[in-house]
Each structure stands twice: as C-alpha cells, then as structure tokens.
Amino acid sequence: ERQMTEIAIDHTPTDITNLGARLLAHLDPDGTLTDDTDRKRRRQLYVHRQRADGTAKLTANLTPEALARITMLLAVWAKPGMNNPDDPESPCGSIEDADPDTVAAAAERDDRTPAQLNHDALNALLKAVFEDGLLGKSHRGLPVQLIVKADLNDLIREAGLATTATGTLIPITDLITLAADAQPWLAVFKDATAIPLYFGRGKRLATREQRLVSFARPDGEICSTPDCDLPATHVEMHHAQLDWGLGGLTDITDLAPACPKHNRMVGDQPGQYTTRMVRDGADEGRCAWRLNTQPGAPPNPERINRRPDLPRRFAEHLHQVRTDIHGPDEASGEQPRLQLRQVIDLRNASDAEATLASIMLAIAYPRV
Structure with missing residues (x-):
C-alpha cells in the first residue's frame, strides 16, 4: 500500500x-x-445479434487455459498468406503443414489486417471441425452441418438472402460459394417424394428427413408458436394435429416445430394451448395455436406465427409500390432486389412497423 x-x-x-x-x-x-474459482466465474463468450449488414460481434472473457489454446491457434493458423478466403491459392490449416514457397507467395499478395487474419484463422478451424464431424452426428434430429434454406428464384437471380437452421441470414452470393462443397438435399412437397415421411404409429420421434423437410417449409425456420422466434436448431417436432399420447401420428403433415417451452404448454387445461394443422387455404400445412380459456369464457381466436412471412410480405409490398410508381418492368422481368439491411431490420418487427418501414423504404428505393 x-x-x-x-x-x-x-x-x-x-x-x-x-x-x-x-x-x-x-x-x-x-x-x-485470484484463484481458479474467480477465473471460472468470470469466463464468458457472447455472440451478439446480427447487424444490418449481416455481420455480428463476438466478445469473450477467456480463462488462462482457453487463452493459451486460442493464442496457439492464431500463432500457427493466422499467418500472412494462410487461410485467406480471397486467395484460392492460399494454403489452409497450419503454417507448419504448408509448403514454405507457396506460403511466401501468398503472403506477398496478402493485404489483410492482423484482426482479419485472426478472424479467417478461426473460420478455417471451424470449417475443418465441421468437415471432420467432431461436433457429432445429430442435434435435435438435425444433422450437425450447415443447413441452409433458400428460395429458387433468389438462387436463379443470385440475389436476396438464405436462412440457416440457427436463424442466421446469409447472402445468396455467399451461399453459392458454400454450396460448391455441400451435400444437396431436395425438399419435395405434396405427393411426390422418395423419402419416407409417413410413419403413422410406427415411430414417436420425427426422423432426420422429417426434420429437414419441416425446416424447408416456408415457416419452418422457427418455432410455430405465435411471436416465438427460437430457431430450428432449438425446436422439437410437436404432434400438432393430435398428441402422440392420444393416438397422434408421426406423419409430416401432422408435425410442426415447437420449442421445448411451448411444446410443454400444449394441453386441455386453461392457460394451456390447443393446436391443429391447417388443412386448406393460404395457411395450409401450418400450425394454428389457441390459448385455452376458463370454462364458460368465450374461446380465444386461433393464431399463427407470422414472423416468417415478414420478408416475403415486405418484398411483395415493395414490388407493388414500385410497380404503382414506375409501372411494370416488362423488359427485364426482374423483381426488386432486397437490401440486407431492410430484411434484417424487419425480421422481428410487428406488422404495423413492417408496413410503415416498407412504405418509407419504397419511397426512397432507387429504380434499378
């Protein structure tokens, strides 16, 4: 002192x-x-929400053990010329396993900052972990892989956004690059499919194929409960038409994604939910939720989670406003390309906020 x-x-x-x-x-x-208890208590790692440009901030407070490992990783993977996503001839992995002449040539072309070198090294390590299967084979029925859903029209015009099973938005241009080394799955709806999707009473838990098809639905990236936004990697498959214990079937047409919290809230008591699958109309194939009331009280209306509809409704509204102002673009036939900022900002907005924001953006949107 x-x-x-x-x-x-x-x-x-x-x-x-x-x-x-x-x-x-x-x-x-x-x-x-400062003993181990204090260090363990202070350890933390946060992945923040996506920004409007699609990036996200990562903050951490590492224990000495974790710090030693990550600094060793950066020492051998975050070297100039190594793991450069912008250089197709850049070696991947550790600099100790790379050809020195190739590394030297790649380093001459490398203009990344030290922070960018660290980022690319960590990204390359995660890619190697995914490819080696070290994360396991299954998580909540889905394969432990990068699972992405995209609209065919967006793929054709190479614009727009794709959605991962964790709820992350990826630009279509980045998805096309990822797809070069991907295992393709084709989700076929209605009557034609070679994948067994109907099991009746033969299985209680949904299969991997059913989980993939559920995610591929237009509303399958989040929990089906109204206003819930838990992504597909954290949901269970709920027997929405009839509970399994009451004789429900494990058929894809009777299943809906539901997070563990809301799945446990389904029942016939007041304050619980009653669910059913919509069989016709514009919401065919979606799960409707009704909150049970006290005996004698008027029933609550059925509700459907409309969060997955916001990007589509925004695109339709924006196209309609632009058509009203400029007329149909018959020459190109192209739909207006959504900016990443516009879609992400509206993902969690209410209907009123989404409509107001889309009107404001439509007025300021430059004609292509």
Missing part, C-alpha cells in the same frame, strides 16, 4: 494500473490471490 501511494504521487492513472499489476505479480507470482 505504501508503494502504491508513492507511485500515485508521480504517475498517471494508467501508469498506476500497469505498475500495480507488476507489483501484484511480484507479490503473488503463482496467482493465488
């Missing part, structure tokens, strides 16, 4: 912090004043 007081007389607050840390290192070289 005497030394710190003497230091404070002649040094700035920043100097005091640094000199105090060095003094503590002399007094406690083994780190016993």
Whole structure:
C-alpha cells in the first residue's frame, strides 16, 4: 500500500494500473490471490445479434487455459498468406503443414489486417471441425452441418438472402460459394417424394428427413408458436394435429416445430394451448395455436406465427409500390432486389412497423 501511494504521487492513472499489476505479480507470482474459482466465474463468450449488414460481434472473457489454446491457434493458423478466403491459392490449416514457397507467395499478395487474419484463422478451424464431424452426428434430429434454406428464384437471380437452421441470414452470393462443397438435399412437397415421411404409429420421434423437410417449409425456420422466434436448431417436432399420447401420428403433415417451452404448454387445461394443422387455404400445412380459456369464457381466436412471412410480405409490398410508381418492368422481368439491411431490420418487427418501414423504404428505393 505504501508503494502504491508513492507511485500515485508521480504517475498517471494508467501508469498506476500497469505498475500495480507488476507489483501484484511480484507479490503473488503463482496467482493465488485470484484463484481458479474467480477465473471460472468470470469466463464468458457472447455472440451478439446480427447487424444490418449481416455481420455480428463476438466478445469473450477467456480463462488462462482457453487463452493459451486460442493464442496457439492464431500463432500457427493466422499467418500472412494462410487461410485467406480471397486467395484460392492460399494454403489452409497450419503454417507448419504448408509448403514454405507457396506460403511466401501468398503472403506477398496478402493485404489483410492482423484482426482479419485472426478472424479467417478461426473460420478455417471451424470449417475443418465441421468437415471432420467432431461436433457429432445429430442435434435435435438435425444433422450437425450447415443447413441452409433458400428460395429458387433468389438462387436463379443470385440475389436476396438464405436462412440457416440457427436463424442466421446469409447472402445468396455467399451461399453459392458454400454450396460448391455441400451435400444437396431436395425438399419435395405434396405427393411426390422418395423419402419416407409417413410413419403413422410406427415411430414417436420425427426422423432426420422429417426434420429437414419441416425446416424447408416456408415457416419452418422457427418455432410455430405465435411471436416465438427460437430457431430450428432449438425446436422439437410437436404432434400438432393430435398428441402422440392420444393416438397422434408421426406423419409430416401432422408435425410442426415447437420449442421445448411451448411444446410443454400444449394441453386441455386453461392457460394451456390447443393446436391443429391447417388443412386448406393460404395457411395450409401450418400450425394454428389457441390459448385455452376458463370454462364458460368465450374461446380465444386461433393464431399463427407470422414472423416468417415478414420478408416475403415486405418484398411483395415493395414490388407493388414500385410497380404503382414506375409501372411494370416488362423488359427485364426482374423483381426488386432486397437490401440486407431492410430484411434484417424487419425480421422481428410487428406488422404495423413492417408496413410503415416498407412504405418509407419504397419511397426512397432507387429504380434499378
């Protein structure tokens, strides 16, 4: 304490912090004043929400053990010339396993910052982990892979956004690059499919194929409960038409995605939910939820989760407004291309907010 007081007389607050840390290192070289319990309590890693441009911030407070591992990773993977996604001739993996001449040539072309080198090294490691199957084979019935859903029209015109099973939005241009090494799945609806999707009473739990087809539905990327936005990687397959215990069937036409919380809230008591699959009309194949009321009270209306409809409704409204202002673009026949910022900002908006925002954007939207 005497030394710190003497230091404070002649040094700035920043100097005091640094000199105090060095003094503590002399007094406690083994780190016993801050024990493992404190370090474990402070450990954390946050993946923040996607920004309007599709990127997201990652913040962490690492334990010494995790820090030692990640710094070692960056020491051998985050070298200039290594794991460069913009250079097709850049070696992948550790610099120790790469050809020195190839690395040197790639380093000459490498203009990335140190932070970008770190990012690309971590991304390359995660890619290798996925390819090696180290994450396991299945999670909630879905394969532990990068599962992405895209609209065929967006793929054809190479514009728009695709949705992953975790709820992340990926530009179509990036998806096309990922698809070069992907295993394709084709979801076929209605009457034609070679994949067994109807099991009746033969199985209680949905199969992997049923989970994939459920995610491929227009509303399959999140829980079907109104206003819930939990992504497909965290949902269960709910026997929506009739509960399994009451004789329900494990058929794709009777199943709907539901998060564990809302799946447990289905029942015949007040305050619980009653569900059914819509069999016809514009909402055919979707799950309708009704909150049960007290005996004698008027029934609540059925509700359907409309969150997955926002991007489509926004695109339709924007196209209609542009058509009203400029007339149909018969020459190109192209639909207006949505900006990433517009879609992400409206994903969690209410209907009124989405409509107002789309009108404002339509007015300011430049004609292509």
